[in-house]
Amino acid sequence: MFIIFDLDDTLIDTSESITPFQLKKALVFALQKIGRSDECVAAYKCLMELNQGAPCGNSALKTFLEHYGVSGEIIDGATEILRSIPDPEIPILAMQNAQDVVQALSSHRLAIVTIGREELQQYKLKKAGFDPSLFSKIIVTAERNKKIHYAALLEEYNQAPQKTIVVGDRVMIDLQPAKELGCQTVRLLKGRGFQAFQKEEDHERIVKDPFGLTMPFCPEDSHSGSKGSFTPRACVVDHAIRHIDELIAIVERYEARSEGSI
DSSP states (O other): OEEEEOOBTTTBOHHHHTHHHHHHHHHHHHHHHTTOGGGHHHHHHHHHHHHHTSSSHHHHHHHHHHHTTOOHHHHHHHHHHHTSOOOTTSOOOBOTTHHHHHHHTTTSEEEEEEESOHHHHHHHHHHTTOOGGGOSEEEEESSSOOHHHHHHHHHHTTOOGGGEEEEESOIIIIIHHHHHTTOEEEEEOOHHHHHHHHHHGGGOEEEEOTTSOEEEEOOOSSOOOOGGGOOGGGOOOSEEESSTTHHHHHHHHHHHHHTTOO
């Protein structure tokens, strides 16, 4: 099998171990610039509440600072801080058991496709304890279209989409592009993706996965569809898991099925 991972909130617990520290650092910078440092504690609490429902930390920060009346130049400086390499003393945590899962699956071809800055993403990967040599390719892209990178990987390694699994937390960013190429998709219900999943619960559908197990249907990260428009063929999530180590069993079942054992 060919397994392609997202990085943030899939292999690395970005939302919990990095984002809060970076948001605080960026906020302190902005409030110091406008002479309102004494409001940092209350402002940070409000910012973190806003961040819970935001599509990304950058969006939450910009929205909050604009509401505060902060100028565009200062906002730009704050967002640069948010996207900078964290202070060395800040721990960067992997998802629970993620290193063991990568090691256990290292007999397969592994890759990462992640959105961000090359230096920052590589730093996070190593700081969280992953061995980059276990991945055949690590692609860091500034654009949000992962489909072109998935397609390039399939072509480069001559991999069949049916024997390719893409793992990520966001449906529209990580999984929809993979499904359009015919890949198998696994949604990890963590981080931003889990926040989106909670919003989708009112629209949830139960469908059958390829192994006859029930799983939630999650049409997209920002739900815009209606219940009436649902059809099983529209499902882009083949599996939804709460812990990354559940991926091992999924890979094993796909392998067994491809060999005609089940």
